[in-house]
Amino acid sequence: MTDLRRALSEAVGAAFASADLPAELGRVTASDRPDLADFQCNGALAAAKSARRDPREIGAQVVAQLRENPVFKSVELAGLGFINLRVANGVLSERVREISADERAGGQPAETARRVMIDYGGPNVAKPMHVGHLRSSIIGESLKRIFRFRGDNVLGDAHFGDWGFQMGLLIIAASDENPHWRAVAEELWRTPDGPKPQEEDRFIALLLEGLDLDTLDRLYPSAAAKAKQDEEFRDRARKATAELQAGKPGYLRLWRHFVAVSRKALQREFEALGIEFDLWKGESDADPLIPEMIETLKAKALLVQDQGAQIVRVAREDDKRELPPLLVVSSEGSAMYGTTDLATILDRRRTFDPQLCLYVVDQRQGDHFEQVFRAAYLAGYATDGSLEHLGFGTMNGPDGKPFKTREGGVLKLHDLIESAREKARQRLHEAGLGVELSEVAFEDTAHKVAMAAIKFADLQNFRGASYIFDLDRFTSFEGKTGPYLLYQAVRIKSLLRKAASEGAQPGLAVVEEPAERELALVLDGFDQAVSDAYAKRAPNFIAEHAYRLAQTFSKFYAACPVMGADTPAQRASRLAMAQTALRQLELSLGLLGLEAPERM
RNA sequence: GAUCCCGUAGCUCAAUCGGAUAGAGCAUCUGCCUUCUAAGCAGACGGUUGCAGGUUCGAGUCCUGCCGGGGUCGCCA
Structure with a gap:
């Protein structure tokens, strides 16, 4: 087909x-x-x-x-x-019947299926998700679904930031903050009258009381700021990073606590966003591969000493400007984020052997990925061109500058979602929608509307471009918005429910009216939208199609009475078209990570 | 300073391998609810695609220069 x-x-x-x-x-x-x-x-x-x-x-x-x-x-x-x-109309009718009978609503699989790894989300230990994580999560999730829909074998990896210098910073900051935490870090509790081995875990849990996500969230920014000014503090943190990576037991205990606390909270947030990772691998998981990787780099004469660090030179003669080398081992002997990224490529090759690996990460890290990719190709860890950085622009505030709260801080994702939900509730009440819903169902609808508003606003833009985040506009519920799409889907569901209750069945699609022709042509365009989005790794093509479909259906809905059709055959045909439009719309929404409620 | 990205309607954004009259939404204005959810539909208004050259039968798209905005440029991720 x-x-x-x-x-x-x-x-x-x-x-x-x-x-x-x-x-x-x-x-x-x-x-x-x-x-x-x-x-x-x-x-x-x-x-x-x-x-x-x-x-x-x-x-x-x-x-x-x-x-x-x-x-x-x-x-x-x-x-x-x-x-x-x-x-000819007959050709359109036939095509609609095909799409109608197709589980995939006309979207074709790619010619050859590949193994594809998508690295997105990028949450970090000790940092609650903020608006900066939103784009990576939303775009990455959509790409994962698009690639999967095209038939690829896709794994999405959260690539948890649990290993670099920030861990050393946190260890030092926590140790300085509270003697109990320091006791854990330095294993000071290992005294002759300390707990027996079988009591250790419980004892440490007591010592760590109060070291929760809020505390980590408070400690990290101040420690990061301090490290910028205070050289002595920075050196301690660097040393701690290297010691942690060398396996110092107390530091490991503290670190495992940071990771556990953070991950639990982060997973809750991703769940609320409707984002599911297949893998939740951390940078630390790549750590065991580093020694061997360093040996390989040495054996290939790629690793050289420079200014106390060990680097791989990745500059090429035809570069228009000099690309800095990739830092593999810092002068303190610790792994840098380039180190773990490179080791992660090796890890992925061994475990999954992806033919394509997509990194959905802020555009500003373009140079970093160029360095890592070149090093990986040089080391033979990936075939040329199989690694792609899909950079995206920043989400800006109304002033056109990167998004900040009124107080000038970073807006937490949780707060953003809650304010979107509140707006959604308001608008639903204003429009008198959802009044007959139970409280639980109403909340569920409000959540779906809020998510649709945020995600669609993001995905309708080409990912490379920056955009202005304006919650009032996204939730205005008019025009080209996520809620409009949900509304159209819900309207079709309502129509189909009514038809079912009156015993009307969808039948053979026959395209006649201009509005029917137009709908048929848009339905036919789904495959093009999916293949464009796939080839360009750009969900906005799906967003555009979903909107066109919703709008064209709405036109059809206004122009062509369904239940009040002239003949039973026409009614059956229009019901079939409505049903097909709904399935394709919901498929499109699914590819964007949106979900339509049953009623609103 | 070097380098990369961006500049499209009053605002927010699209635009297929270089193709016809550059499309949507918002805002403004005009119609349409005793008939399937009006968060809707139909229509109007709105453009020297930052500026100047070049390539081409044809340029928002490719090339050069300039102006404006943003990013990046070795031990943070």
């Missing part, structure tokens, strides 16, 4: 071929001018260039042949040599 665009491309390509021109010229796209055509082909223009002939002459030849084909309702040569195509 194939979409019309591809089927028509074959027909037009054959016409080009019989005119002794390359069949690729027959590439058909959705028309730019819906008033003139359903589809168009610009191949005659391209052919004119290489064959040095008049495009209209070539076009006329192709058009003459296509007119023989009953698939087309009309074939016109327009302008400089555009070939305008309208397809």
Whole structure:
């Protein structure tokens, strides 16, 4: 089963071929001018260039042949040599029936399935998620679903930031803050009258009381700030980082506590966002591979000593500017984030052997990934081109600068979600929607609406661009927003419920009216949207399609009465179209990570 | 300073391999609820695509320069 665009491309390509021109010229796209055509082909223009002939002459030849084909309702040569195509209603009807019968609503799998690793989310120990994590999470989750839908074997990894210098900072900060915590770090409790081995865990738990996420959240920023100014403090933290990585028992105990506390809270937040990771691997998991990796780098003469550190030079002669080397071992002997990233590539190769690995990380880390990727290719840890950094822009405040709270701090994700939920509740009440719902169902709807508002606002933008976060606008519930999409889906569900209660069944789709034709064409465009999103790793193509679909359905809904159709056959046809539109809409929403409620 | 990204309607954003009249939403204005959820639909208004050149039959898209904004440039991630 194939979409019309591809089927028509074959027909037009054959016409080009019989005119002794390359069949690729027959590439058909959705028309730019819906008033003139359903589809168009610009191949005659391209052919004119290489064959040095008049495009209209070539076009006329192709058009003459296509007119023989009953698939087309009309074939016109327009302008400089555009070939305008309208397809017969019967062809559209048949296509709608196909999509209707297809579990995937017309979205085709990719030709060959690959093993794909997606690294996104990037939560860190001791840092509650803030708005900066939102984009990576939302975009990464959507890409994971899109790739999976296309048939790839995909694993999503949270890549938990649990290992670098920040851990040393936290250990020192916690030790300085409270003698009990210091006792754990330094194992001071190991005295002759200290706890017996079987009591140790319970004893340590007592010592660690109060060292919760809020405390970590307070300690980390102040420690990070202090390290910038206070050289002595910074050196202690660096030393602690190296000692932790060397396996100092007290530090490990403290560290495991940080990790456990953080992870529990973070998982709750991801759950609220509707984000599920297949793997929750940490940077620390790559640590055991580092010694061996260093040996390999040495054996390949890639690792060199420089200014007390060990580095891999990744600059190339044709670089327009000098790319700094990758720091593998710091002068303190500790692993840097480039070290763990490189070791993680090795780890992934051994455990999953991905053919493609996507890093959904802030654009600002572009240089870092370039360094790591080059080092990985040099070391033979990945095949050339299999590692891709998908950078995204920042989420900005109303002033166009990176998002800050009114007080100038970083907005926590939890607070952002709650304020979106509150807005959603308000708007639902204002619109008088959801009044008949139970309190639990109402909350569930409000949550879905809030998530849709936030996620759709993000995903409708091309990921590389920055955008202005404006909660009032996203939750305004009008126009091109997530809630609009949910509303349309809910409207269709309501219609189908009504039909079911009156015993009306969907039947054979027959496309007749202009609004029905338009809906059929949009339904057909799903595969194009999915393959674009897949090829460009850009969910905004799905977002655009979902919106077009919702809007086109709404037009159809206004123009074509369903339950009040003229004949039972027409009613059955329209019900089939509504049902198909709903399934494709919900599939699209699913690819974006949105979920429509049953009622609102 | 070097380098990368961005600059499109009053605002927020799209735009397929370089193709026709650059599309949406918001805002403003005009219609449409005794008929399936009006968070909707139909329509109007709104543009020298930052500026100046170049390549091309054809440029928002490719090239050069300039202006404006942002990022990055070795031991933080």
